[in-house]
Amino acid sequence: MTDHGTGTHGAVRTDAPAADGPLVELRGAGKSYGNIRALHGVDLTVRANRVTCVLGDNGAGKSTLIKIISGLHQHTEGEFLVDGRPVRFGSPRDALAKGIATVYQDLATVPLMPVWRNFFLGSELTRGPWPVRRLDIAGMKATADRELRDMGIVLDDLEQPIGTLSGGQRQCVAIARAVHFGARVLILDEPTAALGVKQSGVVLKYIAAARERGLGVIFITHNPHHAFMVGDHFSVLRLGTLELSADRGEVSLDELTNHMAGGAELAALKHELAQVSGVDVAGLPEAGDLTAPVATSPEGNT
Template identity: 85%
Template sequence: MTTATTAGGPAAGTEPLVELDGVGKSYGNVRALHGVDLAVRPGQVTCVLGDNGAGKSTLIKIISGLHRHTEGEFRIDGAPVRLNTPREALDRGIAAVYQDLATVPLMPVWRNFFLGSELTRGPWPVRRLDIARMKRTADEELRAMGIVLDDLEQPIGTLSGGQRQSVAIARAVHFGARVLILDEPTAALGVKQSGVVLKYIAAARDRGLGVIFITHNPHHAFMVGDHFSVLRLGTLELSAGREEVSLEELTNHMAGGAELAALKHELAQVRGVDVEELPELEDLAERRPSP
């Protein structure tokens, strides 16, 4: 798998496009997220990692305007906001690409590219689809992202998983996204197709977008990430730049080093399990910061 691995894009280090300061979300008595700090800058990939139930989905919903935060401050371009709908987020340049991609498998690629935002021509009330312009624009935008498709008339469902993800990314960029949220884009893909998606994540960063890459795979995150935030049980366990953390440390935080150390101790009591062959994890409990 080959992707860009250099940290920082053309505008890395500038003021955040999106910033969370102690943000949390409660559903009645259930606290799904608490005290999360996050900064998304142009030309950088911010990776948010966590196991199932860590709070990644709640975080996505807050930033994309689906749910309102109940604590802390959410800022866009330095100004505090309380988004009420995904449309408000889109109007401010925040676009989310979910795992289902919001595509219609039997429709052509170009039609899916403009789904819900079709171009028309002619006078009202007999306006009609401007098919030629949509095909031309879709082809130009896909090629600008390095995506070359021989036939834009083919149903998007015939493309590979990596290609469909790439089309969704290019679509979001075309419609004005400044902050791109990618929800587990490589979760259901093989090694080769994951590489395709990671390449286009790097391409989006190089075009100056702020990318939020949600994943549970630390190896994928480390290939393209500039900053890493690890969520655990709704709180921020780790927040570190690329130069501050190694892949091994990132993997340990993601896996829950203290819990693995406790598991190794329990396995030592089981007959037939040779714990000496397992990695040394006892010191991880001391290295792991308090939530």
């Protein structure tokens, strides 16, 4: 008899939400560290077959948001719901049990290990009776190859160290791994931050593929151009609060870029900057140009 380990792939959930219900929802969520309020009043809705982009500059609150949803930290205000039920995760393992997987920038891979070993790292398949169980190497290789191909990733040699792959390929392996182990909500932490144009395009392709597989994707990024290529909904954080929440049809790339870049502050400073020689302010927004909807959407983000 073959023991296929403890992975959640193929598990039947008895608490699955309705087809059109949100997978994850934050209502007025916030997080304080002592006297420091890192996040306040954030509404976010994540649905299947949609990419929800969360944008913001350094210090905007993106990392705190990730930590709440992934179970690393608990929210201190508001509500956090999964499948319509309030939750308070005690650890990332609790989030994984609910189908919420996070792919961080470091990818949690071992560079010198083969691709197939990294695919099953921490969840290895075994076979044989106890106490002489052994790794099911053939099964892991076959499964890794199948799952990667299902995501459109074809590797010539699964024995090659994962460190020899490009940054984009490593990101894609991490995405396929999360999908295989039962992720319904996939959080991607700045997956294109350290990549070139071509490799960023590869990652964006597989983000779209994950959406087509039925996942709800949370794409954390500071690049509005990357977000606009694949996003269905956009939430912009600024200084720990939600500055913008809009569906794709409600905001243009220019408006998204202005909000992301702090366009309101740039508009206020435009007059002062115009007095400085050598500064071109022609492309900066006017105070009345930022007309994108703020914290409104058909999904109920208010």
